[in-house]
Amino acid sequence: MTVTETLNEGLKRGYELTITASAIAAKVDSAIAEVAPQVRMPGFRPGKVPSNLIRKMHGEALRREAIQQAVNDAVNGLMTEKAIRPAMQPTLDLDGGANEGEDLKVSVSLEVLPDVPDSDVDGISLERLTVEATDADIDAAVERLAEQQKSFEDAPAKHKAKTGDLVVMDYAGSVDGVAFDGGTGEGMEIELGSGRLIPGFEDGLVGVKTGDEKTVKVTFPDDYPAENLAGKAAEFAVKVTAVRQPKTVVIDDTLATNLGLESLDQLKTILKDQVEAELNGLTRTYLKRKLLDHLAAAHSFEVPPSMVDAEFQQIWQQVAAEASDEDKASMEAERGDYGRIAERRVRLGLLLSDIGQKNGVQVSQQEMNRLVAQEASRFRGQEREVQKYFAENAMAAAQLRAPLFEEKVVDFLLGKAKITDRAVTRAELEAAIESEDETPLGAGAPGHVHGPDCDDDHGHDHGAKPAKKAAAKKAVQAEEAAPVAEEAAAAPTKKAPAKKKAAEAVAEAAVEEAPAKKAAPKKKAAAK
Structure with missing residues (x-):
């Protein structure tokens, strides 16, 4: 095989590979020898069919397989020889090789991952806003739960x-x-x-x-x-x-026992844990956003356009699916903004991946097994098939691993940062988060029941339209980088939620504010 470089511009690479006719013929001969013992033909004992007859009957199919194998071997050899780290799947264009005695030319076009500059991960100064769960917060959670039980x-x-x-x-x-x-x-x-x-x-x-x-x-x-x-x-x-x-709901031990708990004090303890978890989530959201803002401001390097385009398409589809009709009319004018969001996400993803690799951050096999088990639990009756799929599909496993890898890198960076705490109220923390978001989240999209009601199972609300740019807000609010696997680009995958005890799940519902007041961003959204 001969290799000729045809393009070397920025992160774009182009190569022309020539696979000789003799190399293809050798693979065809090898394939014939491999299948010969299994070929059955009238008049011949099993395994004794002449190779020229096998070639005559199956030569075309075997040649196609041989060419495919030759191309795979050639491209893999190119990646190894040139130490290429492709950003996305290479594009291949084949010319010739269909007939015996004909060389095969393979044009390979791809983009490579950039060399990420070293990052100073020590001493990043960040402010963490903290909120203490007060008795008033717990009482309000109990009242919301009581309202749900009326x-x-x-x-x-x-x-x-x-x-x-x-x-x-x-x-x-x-x-x-x-x-x-x-x-x-x-x-x-x-x-x-x-x-x-x-x-x-x-x-x-x-x-x-x-x-x-x-x-x-x-x-x-x-x-x-x-x-x-x-x-x-x-x-x-x-x-x-x-x-x-x-009926008036009395907040006492009876309320708790109706929920399967022993006492009102136990209910308050569960609710306090839920409130604290929610507040800690808000605190981490703000802190992580500030960390990523720091990294984005401190690093500027070229990113593969193909990765940016793939990220943009994901964001754009999400925005389009969640936008109101009013928003859709003005979406095109904001395409450039979302393009910059996608570029930032990709750059941060590559940066976090590089920091993790250079500092030995890893997702353990035990953690990976847990991720696979969580994903498999979403498909009852097919758990073994799901586990087998991830065991045999390296890219799918990388996609599943990437979000956790990113969170571990963030934890690593926060562990080295100089963090100062400032106590604030919940309202102040939510305002700090929302100040970086253009608009609050809107109501859900209309459902499809044609009567006056909307089935609760659909999760929709006909009584309100989405706030302007609600989908856009949701796409940028989490301030996350595009999850990138340790060795290859990977699209984010939704993780299955952990199972909760029944009582805790009921209590958690009481902690959540009404949608218009909620400020905790959801995961797997684009970075601002």
Whole structure:
């Protein structure tokens, strides 16, 4: 094989490999000799079929396989000989070699990983904002949990429904007098003020009594997923079968025992742990963001355009999927901003990977086994297949390993940093985080149930539209680098959440604020 370099410009490389006809022929002969013992043909004993007959019957297929093997060997040899570290999969263009006696020319185009400059990892000065979980925080968490556990009782016959009451109703919807699919239902329960229904529907139920029949007029949102209903005015014939009032929930040991716990004190202990974990998460989010800001400002080196493009496409797809219709109209004007976000993510990913390698940061086999087990737990009944997949697929394993590797590098850097603590309130910490985000998170996207309600299982809310640039905010808020495996570029993979005890899971739900107030960013988002 001969190798000719055709391009050496920045991180771009090009090579032309010539694989001789004799080398291909030798691989074909080797393949024929390998399969000969298994070939069966009438008139010949097993394994005694002449090679010329095997060549005549299977030569074309064996030649294709031989060429594929020759190309793989040639490209792998090129990478080893030139000590090339490809940023992405090389692009190959084959010319010739299809016929006997014909050389094969392979054009190889690729981008290489850059030489990352050494980083001074000692003595980085950072400020850490800390928040102490107060008794008031714990009491508020208990109250939220109690609110979630409330029940309802039948209201007096003449009671008029108000916000907070539960209305049970049958309904039948129509547009221009014509009923539509999914627009009828019986016995639906709705808590007034919950925001579950189409805008205006719950308001139309305020003041109704048991036995009332009423026509509620609403307009489907313009971004409603059913195109035949989006933006349309509709009428729902409603019959109220019951109105129920919320019972007062007493915060005492009974509340805890109803959740499977021994006492209110035990419940408060669990909630305190959850509150502290959430506050620690906010603290780490802010601290990690400042660390990455420092690294980004201190390092500037060329990054592979192919990696930047791949990262951009991931960000762009996420933004497009989560953007409101209003945002989508202006997205193109911000394409350049997201391109710079992608470049920063890739640069930080490569930098963190280099720092980790040079300082011996590793993901242990035990940690890797745990990651695989967590991922396999998401596919019940297929756990063995998932484990086998990661055992046999090095790139998939690298993708799974990369986020944990990044977190360990961050921990390594924070362990060497000069960190000063400053106590603040939760509101101040959230404000510090949000000050680096352009807008707060918006509400969820509309669902696809065509009646007045939206099934809770869908996780949507028809009562509010996403805040402007909500998707953009979500794409940049976590301030993370693009996860890069120790030896190869790898796209981020969502990790399966760890399982919790039932009581802890219930308690955790009470700790979370309403979506409009939450400031803790989610993982696996783009860096600002």
